[in-house]
Amino acid sequence: MPENIVEIQEKPKKKKPKKKVIEVTGLGVKFNMAEQKVDSLKEYFIRLVHRKLKYKEFWALKDVSFTIRKGDRVGILGLNGAGKSTLLKVIAGVLKATEGTVTVKESVVPLLELGAGFDKDYTGAENIYLYGSMLGYKREFINEKFDEIVEFSELGDFINVPVKNYSSGMRARLGFSIATIVDPQILILDEVLSVGDAKFKKKSANKLKKMMKDGVTVLLVSHQSEQVRQICNKAIILDHGRLVDSGKAEEVCDRYEESYINKK
Amino acid sequence: MLTAFRNFSKYRYLLYELIKKDIKLKYRSSVLGVLWTLLEPLLTMIVLTVVFSGLLGKGDESFPVYILCGRLLYSFFSTGTKTALKSIRKNASTIKKVYVPKYMYPLASTMSSYLMFLISLIVLVGVVLYEKVTITTAIIGSIVPLILVFFLTFGVGLILSVLDVFFRDLEYLWTVVLMLIMYTCAIFYKVESLKSITNEWIFKINPLYSLIVNFRNAIFGRPLDMYHMWYAMGFSAVVMLIGSFLFYKKQDKFILYI
Numbered sequence: 409m410p411e412n413i414v415e416i417q418e419k420p421k422k423k424k425p426k427k428k429v430i431e432v433t434g435l436g437v438k439f440n441m442a443e444q445k446v447d448s449l450k451e452y453f454i455r456l457v458h459r460k461l462k463y464k465e466f467w468a469l470k471d472v473s474f475t476i477r478k479g480d481r482v483g484i485l486g487l488n489g490a491g492k493s494t495l496l497k498v499i500a501g502v503l504k505a506t507e508g509t510v511t512v513k514e515s516v517v518p519l520l521e522l523g524a525g526f527d528k529d530y531t532g533a534e535n536i537y538l539y540g541s542m543l544g545y546k547r548e549f550i551n552e553k554f555d556e557i558v559e560f561s562e563l564g565d566f567i568n569v570p571v572k573n574y575s576s577g578m579r580a581r582l583g584f585s586i587a588t589i590v591d592p593q594i595l596i597l598d599e600v601l602s603v604g605d606a607k608f609k610k611k612s613a614n615k616l617k618k619m620m621k622d623g624v625t626v627l628l629v630s631h632q633s634e635q636v637r638q639i640c641n642k643a644i645i646l647d648h649g650r651l652v653d654s655g656k657a658e659e660v661c662d663r664y665e666e667s668y669i670n671k672k
Numbered sequence: 673m674l675t676a677f678r679n680f681s682k683y684r685y686l687l688y689e690l691i692k693k694d695i696k697l698k699y700r701s702s703v704l705g706v707l708w709t710l711l712e713p714l715l716t717m718i719v720l721t722v723v724f725s726g727l728l729g730k731g732d733e734s735f736p737v738y739i740l741c742g743r744l745l746y747s748f749f750s751t752g753t754k755t756a757l758k759s760i761r762k763n764a765s766t767i768k769k770v771y772v773p774k775y776m777y778p779l780a781s782t783m784s785s786y787l788m789f790l791i792s793l794i795v796l797v798g799v800v801l802y803e804k805v806t807i808t809t810a811i812i813g814s815i816v817p818l819i820l821v822f823f824l825t826f827g828v829g830l831i832l833s834v835l836d837v838f839f840r841d842l843e844y845l846w847t848v849v850l851m852l853i854m855y856t857c858a859i860f861y862k863v864e865s866l867k868s869i870t871n872e873w874i875f876k877i878n879p880l881y882s883l884i885v886n887f888r889n890a891i892f893g894r895p896l897d898m899y900h901m902w903y904a905m906g907f908s909a910v911v912m913l914i915g916s917f918l919f920y921k922k923q924d925k926f927i928l929y930i
Contacts, residue, residue, distance in 0.1 A: 447929065500771060502770065530693065542766065
């Protein structure tokens with residue numbers, strides 16, 4: 409009994425570590441890189457008969473472990489093909505880990521490719537409901553926020569035009585407006601900070617800043633260290649699917665520039 | 673199990689939206705709209721009646737009603753499985769970017785086909801009234817084939833949707849299989865009227881034929897045929913089990929192939 413009391417008293421003294429929201433342990437993702445892609449029955453059987461079904465294994469991620477706490481803004485640095493986007497996909501839940509575990513404790517809104525869930529024959533207004541339902545929103549919630557979404561996207565009358573007639577900037581604006589209407593707890597950004605024209609860029613950057621002030625957890629993928637310095641407080645470096653460095657954003661960015669960019 | 677159920681209820685609204693999208697887009701560019709769902713079976717029924725009315729002989733059953741029963745069930749099975757087959761690949765770009773339970777796609781496409789099928793039953797009601805077929809309490813039995821045909825179609829659709837991810841040419845193969853199924857459904861003739869049936873077993877193993885037989889029985893006021901009922905029920909249960917198992921096992925691999 410006395411031990412318990414000691415523990416309770418001790419707690420406020422420590423600088424309380426924030427809640428872990430993402431925990432990745434020993435993550436590995438394996439792809440089968442077929443040398444020639446076999447995707448028809450005919451080919452499959454021909455190759456089966458000739459015993460030519462070979463698969464080349466490729467680990468996009470291997471032994472990656474890290475923890476992200478609430479309110480952290482983590483930059484994921486790495487060259488092309490380092491496994492950055494694969495890592496985000498695993499955290500967003502679209503890709504399954506081959507080994508290891510990924511635990512995500514709060515709601516994730518992936519801004520991977522804005523407007524990926526749109527149907528091109530549907531109008532902007534209809535797509536708000538469709539895309540919203542994919543992100544797990546309820547109908548009443550979308551009804552309530554509908555005007556706000558339309559207003560933020562600045563689409564005006566275009567909201568009743570099929571999305572196939574939109575410019576890429578308009579699509580992205582609508583996607584951004586729908587995805588950020590919820591105040592998500594974890595935000596996944598895959599180099600989407602350059603959405604739309606200069607005016608909208610500023611507006612979206614302000615919106616993201618406000619969310620960060622409210623304590624949203626951010627995962628940002630980038631190969632530009634300046635962006636990471638601006639936004640993040642922590643960073644990790646991936647190299648050929650392995651976690652090679654992690655720590656404070658400034659320090660990691662320095663080391664990243666030193667060993668990857670200025671080296672050659 | 674409980675988490676799966678909770679997950680389903682979280683995405684219930686998505687299912688509704690996907691079904692709505694299927695139906696809305698199907699009729700957006702057509703002038704007649706949903707009316708087309710009624711007109712299409714009516715027109716094929718008229719054509720089949722005109723061409724094949726000699727095949728049935730002088731029975732006391734109404735030939736148009738006989739044809740329509742078979743034709744409606746078959747066309748639901750055909751469109752339901754065909755759209756489910758394509759459902760995963762059609763939504764590839766979404767599957768790669770946003771997490772949703774993947775079975776929602778084949779489920780939504782089967783359910784939207786089923787909804788259109790239920791609407792098209794209005795034609796049957798109209799033709800039954802026009803032909804003055806006497807309806808008895810046996811009509812209640814029609815619920816059995818109407819429910820079973822959904823599970824049969826969804827089960828087969830689940831299996832096809834998985835296989836289609838890995839084998840793209842399945843679509844063409846399935847069209848051929850569907851044709852075979854159609855000819856063994858006895859839509860516009862009677863099995864008994866075939867002069868010398870050497871391959872009667874082929875009708876006994878077609879679960880869709882079993883459903884059609886019982887649907888006709890119910891409409892024409894006869895009791896359900898027990899062999900056909902149990903066979904269709906067993907078959908539907910088996911394809912549902914295989915389909916769910918296959919889908920569950922393979923769904924994480926989809927993203928690597930689409």
